[in-house]
Amino acid sequence: MQPFSYIRPATPQEAVGAFAQAGEGARFIAGGTTLYDLMKLNIERPRHLIDVSAIEGFNRIETDGDRLRFEANAAMSAVATDPVVARDYPVLAESLWKAASQQLRNMATVGGNLLQRTRCMYFRNGAGGIYPCNKREPGSGCAAIGGLDRGQAVLGTSDTCTAVSPGDWPVALVAMDASIEVLGPNGTRSMPVADLYRLPDTTPHVEFTLDPGEMITAIVVPKTLAGRRSTYHKIRDRESYAFALTSAAVALEMNDDRVERARIALGGVATRPWRAPEAEEVLAGQRLTPELALAAGRAAFRDARPGRHNGFKVELGARTIADALRIAADRSRT
Amino acid sequence: MSATPFADRARIDAFDKVRGATAYAADVPLPGMLHAILVPSRVAKGHLATLPVEDAMRVPGVVRVLTPDDFPPPPEPVRFPNADAPPTLHREIAFRGQPVALVVAETLEAAMEGAEHVVPTYEEQTFAATKRSALAVREEARPTVFGDAEAALARANATVDVEYESPTQHHNPIELISTTAVWAEGRLTIYEGTQFASGLKEVVARILRIDPGIVDVKSPTVGGAFGQKGWVQQQTAIVARAAMLTGRPVKLVTPRGQIFHLAKFRPNSTHRIRLGADADGRMIAAHYVSDQQQSRGGTFPSNYHAGPSRLYGIQNYYGGAVDYRIDTQPPGHMRAPHEHPACFAFECAVDELAYRIGADPVEFRIANDTRVDPQNGRALSSRYLNECLSRGAQRFGWERRTPEPGSMRASDGSLVGWGVASGTYPALVTATVASLRISADGTTRFVTTHHEFGQGIKTAIAAVLLDGLEIDPTRLDIVLGDTTAAPQQITAGSWGTFSVVPTAALAVERMRAALSELLGGRQVSGNIHQQLAAIRRPYLTVDVSQLGPGQEAAALERLRRGQYAIAGPTFPEFTSMSYIAHFIEVRVEPTTRRIRMPRVVSVADCGRVVSPRTAASQVRGGVIWAFGASLREATEVDPRYGGFLNNDLADYVVPVNADIGEIEVDFINEPDLLANSVGVKGLGEVAMVGASAAIANAIFHATGKRLRELPIRIEHLL
Numbered sequence A: 001m002q003p004f005s006y007i008r009p010a011t012p013q014e015a016v017g018a019f020a021q022a023g024e025g026a027r028f029i030a031g032g033t034t035l036y037d038l039m040k041l042n043i044e045r046p047r048h049l050i051d052v053s054a055i056e057g058f059n060r061i062e063t064d065g066d067r068l069r070f071e072a073n074a075a076m077s078a079v080a081t082d083p084v085v086a087r088d089y090p091v092l093a094e095s096l097w098k099a100a101s102q103q104l105r106n107m108a109t110v111g112g113n114l115l116q117r118t119r120c121m122y123f124r125n126g127a128g129g130i131y132p133c134n135k136r137e138p139g140s141g142c143a144a145i146g147g148l149d150r151g152q153a154v155l156g157t158s159d160t161c162t163a164v165s166p167g168d169w170p171v172a173l174v175a176m177d178a179s180i181e182v183l184g185p186n187g188t189r190s191m192p193v194a195d196l197y198r199l200p201d202t203t204p205h206v207e208f209t210l211d212p213g214e215m216i217t218a219i220v221v222p223k224t225l226a227g228r229r230s231t232y233h234k235i236r237d238r239e240s241y242a243f244a245l246t247s248a249a250v251a252l253e254m255n256d257d258r259v260e261r262a263r264i265a266l267g268g269v270a271t272r273p274w275r276a277p278e279a280e281e282v283l284a285g286q287r288l289t290p291e292l293a294l295a296a297g298r299a300a301f302r303d304a305r306p307g308r309h310n311g312f313k314v315e316l317g318a319r320t321i322a323d324a325l326r327i328a329a330d331r332s333r334t
Numbered sequence B: 001m002s003a004t005p006f007a008d009r010a011r012i013d014a015f016d017k018v019r020g021a022t023a024y025a026a027d028v029p030l031p032g033m034l035h036a037i038l039v040p041s042r043v044a045k046g047h048l049a050t051l052p053v054e055d056a057m058r059v060p061g062v063v064r065v066l067t068p069d070d071f072p073p074p075p076e077p078v079r080f081p082n083a084d085a086p087p088t089l090h091r092e093i094a095f096r097g098q099p100v101a102l103v104v105a106e107t108l109e110a111a112m113e114g115a116e117h118v119v120p121t122y123e124e125q126t127f128a129a130t131k132r133s134a135l136a137v138r139e140e141a142r143p144t145v146f147g148d149a150e151a152a153l154a155r156a157n158a159t160v161d162v163e164y165e166s167p168t169q170h171h172n173p174i175e176l177i178s179t180t181a182v183w184a185e186g187r188l189t190i191y192e193g194t195q196f197a198s199g200l201k202e203v204v205a206r207i208l209r210i211d212p213g214i215v216d217v218k219s220p221t222v223g224g225a226f227g228q229k230g231w232v233q234q235q236t237a238i239v240a241r242a243a244m245l246t247g248r249p250v251k252l253v254t255p256r257g258q259i260f261h262l263a264k265f266r267p268n269s270t271h272r273i274r275l276g277a278d279a280d281g282r283m284i285a286a287h288y289v290s291d292q293q294q295s296r297g298g299t300f301p302s303n304y305h306a307g308p309s310r311l312y313g314i315q316n317y318y319g320g321a322v323d324y325r326i327d328t329q330p331p332g333h334m335r336a337p338h339e340h341p342a343c344f345a346f347e348c349a350v351d352e353l354a355y356r357i358g359a360d361p362v363e364f365r366i367a368n369d370t371r372v373d374p375q376n377g378r379a380l381s382s383r384y385l386n387e388c389l390s391r392g393a394q395r396f397g398w399e400r401r402t403p404e405p406g407s408m409r410a411s412d413g414s415l416v417g418w419g420v421a422s423g424t425y426p427a428l429v430t431a432t433v434a435s436l437r438i439s440a441d442g443t444t445r446f447v448t449t450h451h452e453f454g455q456g457i458k459t460a461i462a463a464v465l466l467d468g469l470e471i472d473p474t475r476l477d478i479v480l481g482d483t484t485a486a487p488q489q490i491t492a493g494s495w496g497t498f499s500v501v502p503t504a505a506l507a508v509e510r511m512r513a514a515l516s517e518l519l520g521g522r523q524v525s526g527n528i529h530q531q532l533a534a535i536r537r538p539y540l541t542v543d544v545s546q547l548g549p550g551q552e553a554a555a556l557e558r559l560r561r562g563q564y565a566i567a568g569p570t571f572p573e574f575t576s577m578s579y580i581a582h583f584i585e586v587r588v589e590p591t592t593r594r595i596r597m598p599r600v601v602s603v604a605d606c607g608r609v610v611s612p613r614t615a616a617s618q619v620r621g622g623v624i625w626a627f628g629a630s631l632r633e634a635t636e637v638d639p640r641y642g643g644f645l646n647n648d649l650a651d652y653v654v655p656v657n658a659d660i661g662e663i664e665v666d667f668i669n670e671p672d673l674l675a676n677s678v679g680v681k682g683l684g685e686v687a688m689v690g691a692s693a694a695i696a697n698a699i700f701h702a703t704g705k706r707l708r709e710l711p712i713r714i715e716h717l718l
């Protein structure tokens, strides 16, 4: 609980201007499903909230032409059920509807989703100084390393942080080579979604590459026929309403039973949405057999560094990729 | 009372519940209410060095910060009726999350902000976080012994020697823990979702050193009890004190995260079981030793073996129990507190033994039936476990099962496993009083001992009243859990129905007699309200009380003083137990090994079923609890820090709807007329017992893997 100011700008330009003016401690807020949660846990302590949810016409879903474009405020549920997305890009639709719950998906935006923070239990449950956490308090240490690390990442970790990047949607976007449009104090720019995320390295508290005051305005996905042969396969501790233990976003370009090109990205196992070029290479130009699919899965985890209780994610992750490849390949081409 | 089956009736409170009209304790609106938030200890053990409250007092809206100085010096430990009263605010820190202060404010927001500004300093001490910690203190309870288990094991034809483990688990009902207290006109009124309003009244009075006679407790409807609210909770006296000091109503609703350290929980327990069978496939020996996580001063019993000792006719038995005392809040009762972990372990061991001797798990159990209580040779008042097993097997289609592990497959390639297990739970009863008033104005009021928490006790009472009396069902008011209306007894251990239903039946009988006396042979038409109106009698009241079979009359006096007044399962002439058999299908995905439970058949012997709808609902709920306990839930402790790490619903994984397949419920529905006049035993607890074993046994049948530690997770089958 900390006092904060709250405004509802009418346009993206106004929002960015308001952010610049507010200075220290300003945050955009959209659906609020992450930010309010973290405020209640005393992890985020903003001084100014700039609520972008009231911006008129900032939630359009465009599916004409050679790309899909989702404005930042489009609800997760709206994008998941868009007929073109659902038909031609199951990987995108599934990554959304397998996340959170219907109530949350109705509130949460596809823009805010990209910036959710880790679910590492030591990060979330330790405010007040109970558990050291470099992400929450830089330099304090990492309780997860050597601790209860069943949920932690095995790829992209560092000696300072092993926290999983939790989102499903970003994983699907990274597989589909999506990019974001950004509006900031110095105008607009665009960047691949993959470049939005930083590895923890020695500064795990710096998670994104956005500059202060930069706002995501849209997500753009280049259209590809591979969309139809795609899936987001998510394995979790219960049948719904849980973050991924392991997940795989897969889209295939096939020539008969031969894989021309595979796109594979992983969730639940890495410190950022994880593209798996090693797995993609194993498949390129090959006939897709169950053995090859598993070999591709295993290749993705070649550099895995498991901790004490999360070693199973290496095998489970490989099998998740293999199953995802089978599901995607079984989907019709037209 | 005739033994014809009771009709299926809707829940008496169903309409209110779906409209959100049912009032829970925290819903009581009171003028001038203050809001409170607890400040939990950050350290796991130690001493409060400083507790500055000035910063909190500066937060606009904060009215008062209660600290240990605001409480009477700790009295002699209040052991009442047979457990320690929870501490109030203390400088000695016994566990992480222990409340050290209470911030009271005009608004909830101010209370929260104030609580953040109370930042105590501590002198920390080393602590034991788990059973395995070096500082854990081992304490052995006296064993239960009959026959000679060691000797019988030595001569057995086949034996198993296995160890099972059940994790720490926390209740997570939707209703958060809350207390609202009002101090006005010399009386203290407490609104709280509790299973024991009268006990709460007595204990809070003793802690605060006031006369219990000026304390009233109201527990309107509890949103999930299951033992979490069975004993006086930690926050109650603290909030009551705040109301006394501020002179205003004070309400505390604890955030979910704090509940993990404030409330009772199911302790981690380990169960080593040795079983022996003779050449005929009869179990002749059981040697069962369990240990559990216990707090330093906790009194939660450690006798897990008590239930399994009565499940079959095993003549030679050793049941031992060990506590490991560590630095945690006291563990306590959580649905089927001992019987669930015990029957998980025991019924898995029985399955292992059946496989060892090549017997069908259902037939093996049926062959080990008993007609007497093996502990003391007394007759069983009724026992239809074999009927539960054979009816369940038939409904489930057990004859189509191939016994070889891994031998059954679904069309999608999933491994299919079919498992069975039995469960038992003692049939218990309490002294109970009731008052029934039927009025000429069309209303009926039935006031009695015991509490409603969704189990359907009001619906069961209504069934008896409406079957026996011609009254207006829409204007029937059943008042429970209110110390101003009737002395209250802890409602737990599945004894609610056994206690109140026969009492309601007695009230019906007396009412009919009183009415016929009043009418004196006159023929008056209409229902009872109309009859009373016709003879110009505003109302007619009968007061009744009832004891369990052979229960001494002093129990009624104990009931009036808010003390335990419970009897069973051994009564002078017999032992009474409820029974259940669960048949469960699991499917294990071939690659990623997700475990699913598409189908369950559960058949219970709970005596006569008074309320078919709520009874079936209890069984479905019990099976879902067991599913959660077996495949989902564990509270995690990082031994370096103590306390519970995954203290929210995102990380404490409970089952969701999508997890649960078809659950078919059936009842033997044979009245147990030795137990009481209506023939009811208990159901709420036994519903869960054994279902975890059926799941684990099904997983073995599907995969050939014996998984002996709960929860079973995806990684255990990879």
Ligand SMILES: Cc1cc2nc3c(=O)[nH]c(=O)nc-3n(C[C@H](O)[C@H](O)[C@H](O)COP(=O)(O)OP(=O)(O)OC[C@H]3O[C@@H](n4cnc5c(N)ncnc54)[C@H](O)[C@@H]3O)c2cc1C
Pocket: A027, A028, A029, A030, A031, A032, A033, A034, A035, A036, A037, A052, A072, A076, A098, A099, A100, A101, A104, A107, A108, A109, A110, A111, A112, A113, A114, A115, A116, A166, A167, A168, A169, A214, A215, A216, A217, A241, A242, A243, A244, B650
């Ligand atoms: C119980 C629960 C379960 C969940 N389960 C899942 C799951 O299984 N899988 C999954 O992927 N997710 C899950 N989520 C996370 C959920 O998807 C995110 O909370 C949601 O997508 C965030 O969107 P929002 O609009 O509510 O963001 P907000 O909470 O409003 O904002 C999130 C962050 O983004 C920033 N922000 C918002 N909009 C913009 C913008 N336009 N430009 C720049 N910055 C912006 C905010 O400043 C904030 O830092 C779960 C969440 C909860 C609470």
Ligand code: SF4
Pocket: A118, A120, A121, A122, A123, A132, A133, A134, A135, A136, A141, A142, A143, A144, A145, A160, A161, A162, A163, A204
């Ligand atoms: S893994 Fe990262 S987020 Fe988790 S405790 Fe360590 S530093 Fe904090």
